[in-house]
Amino acid sequence: MRLKGGPTQDEIMAISLYKLGLRHGDAFADIGCGTGKVAVYASRTAEMVYAVDRRKEAIEHARQNAIEAGASNVRFFEGDSLDFLWGIERLDCAFVGGTKRLEETLEALSMKVSGNIVVNAVRVEALNEAILTMKRLGIFKEALHVQVSRSYDIGGGTMFRPIDPVYIIVGGK
Numbered sequence: 001m002r003l004k005g006g007p008t009q010d011e012i013m014a015i016s017l018y019k020l021g022l023r024h025g026d027a028f029a030d031i032g033c034g035t036g037k038v039a040v041y042a043s044r045t046a047e048m049v050y051a052v053d054r055r056k057e058a059i060e061h062a063r064q065n066a067i068e069a070g071a072s073n074v075r076f077f078e079g080d081s082l083d084f085l086w087g088i089e090r091l092d093c094a095f096v097g098g099t100k101r102l103e104e105t106l107e108a109l110s111m112k113v114s115g116n117i118v119v120n121a122v123r124v125e126a127l128n129e130a131i132l133t134m135k136r137l138g139i140f141k142e143a144l145h146v147q148v149s150r151s152y153d154i155g156g157g158t159m160f161r162p163i164d165p166v167y168i169i170v171g172g173k
């Protein structure tokens with residue numbers, strides 16, 4: 001089953017998780033988890049992973065991915081980021097892959113997260129919203145524009161094909 005909007009590309013996930021600084025024992029949230037790819041990968045390191053998405057089909061997809069990966073430390077929340085965050089006490093770090101209600105989501109995260117918050121955005125409007133909100137909250141660290149090209153075979157030779165560029169915005173205290 002193919003899910004609209006995902007999965008996060010491997011190289012983008014690698015940079016995002018590095019910038020997140022995820023550590024053993026962490027409580028981590030994947031906000032807008034889509035296919036659950038980031039949540040499942042993070043579950044190898046984090047003690048507890050919350051996979052949150054407002055779309056039922058995304059949660060079903062993510063749950064299936066977690067089962068197949070044998071990730072037993074992933075909890076699923078079907079609903080909006082804000083509904084999830086109101087019910088959570090604290091998080092060590094969070095990845096935001098879904099940018100609806102981004103400003104309010106970042107405000108709530110800044111009160112609950114002790115470590116880093118990493119946002120992935122493909123639209124410049126979401127990039128702008130993330131930077132401005134993080135600056136207002138005093139948590140902005142850096143923003144990256146990541147453009148990756150992958151090799152592919154052509155007539156026995158090698159060419160490169162770009163994947164869609166992604167903005168990675170990093171915040172934290």
Ligand SMILES: C[S@@+](CC[C@H](N)C(=O)[O-])C[C@H]1O[C@@H](n2cnc3c(N)ncnc32)[C@H](O)[C@@H]1O
Pocket residue numbers: 004005006007008031032033034035036037038052053054055058079080081082097098099100101102105
């Ligand atoms: C680009 S996809 C995420 C891709 C995901 N990282 C993956 O690897 O499959 C964005 C997802 O965020 C969800 N989303 C967007 N805004 C949200 C919000 N405020 N609360 C919960 N989910 C949200 C969408 O339903 C969508 O599934």
